[in-house]
Amino acid sequence: MTEFVDSLLALIPEWGALSLALITFLSCLAVPIPASLAMMAGGAFAAAGDLDPLAISLGALGGALLGDQSGYLVGRFGGSLITRHRRRRDPADVVQKGGGRSAALLARARGLLDRHGAIGIFLSRWLLAPLGPWMNLTAGAVGFSWPRFTLWAGLGEIVWVGLYVGLGMVFVESFPLVAEFLGDLSMALVLLMAALAIAWWLWRHGRGHEDRGKT
Amino acid sequence: MNRRTALVVLLVLSLALAGLFAARAVMVAMIWREEGPVATLPIAPWMTPRYIVRAYHLPPSEMRALLDLAPGEGGRLTLEEIAARRGVPVETLIARIEKALPANAPAAREAPSEEDDHRP
Incomplete structure (x- = not known):
């Protein structure tokens, strides 16, 4: 393990729940910090009798929920700022060049999130964790319903924290290996989904080309 | 490079990376199995x-x-x-x-x- 990870792990027994809250908070804001590994370490220290499992779980959950809300707020504020700025600059220009297209894109993203957002937000907390921070920003930017975001993000974070603290308590001896395995698996899943999304787009637009060619 | 070509490159790249991460996960699982608990x-x-x-x-x-x-x-x-x-x-x-x-x-x-x- 790297020196950074070693010093991160050294913080956990000393600062307990507080260190985990800070780590999960930062990870929800896309700071590249190994939060899953940290939670597993917390679980392992809890199993060894150094930390209280409930306290560290609540700490990690608190940090994650706060991080999600911050990401959502940044997205919401940033999103409205961009659209207002563009509108003010030159309305006609925006509609003609790109502006109309990006507005349509935003509307489509919003439609997609309205239809499938709940499950996306839920899964991007734990199974597809690398997508989490970007999902928060997007949900805020497209104006996804705040109560629904809070509900599904909260449920997802409960699964994330429970899963990783629990795994740490079970795999006390080998938690870094388990963390690496799950991290790699999560990345493979995210990349596979990205590939599927691109393939789907290409297939749809490829068909459009052929149709246009025939007429 | 038009948008279509760029997307095909991106598709191949993400599939290759997904394969790489999956292979790494398998490797870690094999080490884990060998070492035991x-x-x-x-x-x-x-x-x-x-x-x-x-x-x-x-x-x-x-x-x-x-x-x-x-x-x-x-x-x-x-x-x-x-x-x-x-x-x-x-x-x-x-x-x-x-x-x-x-x-x-x-x-x-x-x-x-x-x-x-x-x-x-």
């Missing part, structure tokens, strides 16, 4: 005495003796902090613990094979 890490400065006792199956009394800890002392302190308080390098404590590890621990596992080589 024993500690796979060398003793590190971030570990606490209780973590070492639990993960490396060392008797608590032996751990206390190795680190000169009074009963109840050293809870939640990492080896690094204990070394700093004792004024010794953390490597000294790590070497002391690794020597005392049961034979199935990773640090102790290599030592016996060396001895085997020296046998006539």
Whole structure:
């Protein structure tokens, strides 16, 4: 393990729940910090009798929920700022060049999130964790319903924290290996989904080309 | 390069990367299966005495003796902090613990094979 990870792990027994809250908070804001590994370490220290499992779980959950809300707020504020700025600059220009297209894109993203957002937000907390921070920003930017975001993000974070603290308590001896395995698996899943999304787009637009060619 | 070509490149790239991560996951799983449920890490400065006792199956009394800890002392302190308080390098404590590890621990596992080589 790297020196950074070693010093991160050294913080956990000393600062307990507080260190985990800070780590999960930062990870929800896309700071590249190994939060899953940290939670597993917390679980392992809890199993060894150094930390209280409930306290560290609540700490990690608190940090994650706060991080999600911050990401959502940044997205919401940033999103409205961009659209207002563009509108003010030159309305006609925006509609003609790109502006109309990006507005349509935003509307489509919003439609997609309205239809499938709940499950996306839920899964991007734990199974597809690398997508989490970007999902928060997007949900805020497209104006996804705040109560629904809070509900599904909260449920997802409960699964994330429970899963990783629990795994740490079970795999006390080998938690870094388990963390690496799950991290790699999560990345493979995210990349596979990205590939599927691109393939789907290409297939749809490829068909459009052929149709246009025939007429 | 038009948008279509760029997307095809992106598609191939993400599939290749997905394969790479999946292969790494399989490799880690194989190491994990081979090692079994024993500690796979060398003793590190971030570990606490209780973590070492639990993960490396060392008797608590032996751990206390190795680190000169009074009963109840050293809870939640990492080896690094204990070394700093004792004024010794953390490597000294790590070497002391690794020597005392049961034979199935990773640090102790290599030592016996060396001895085997020296046998006539």
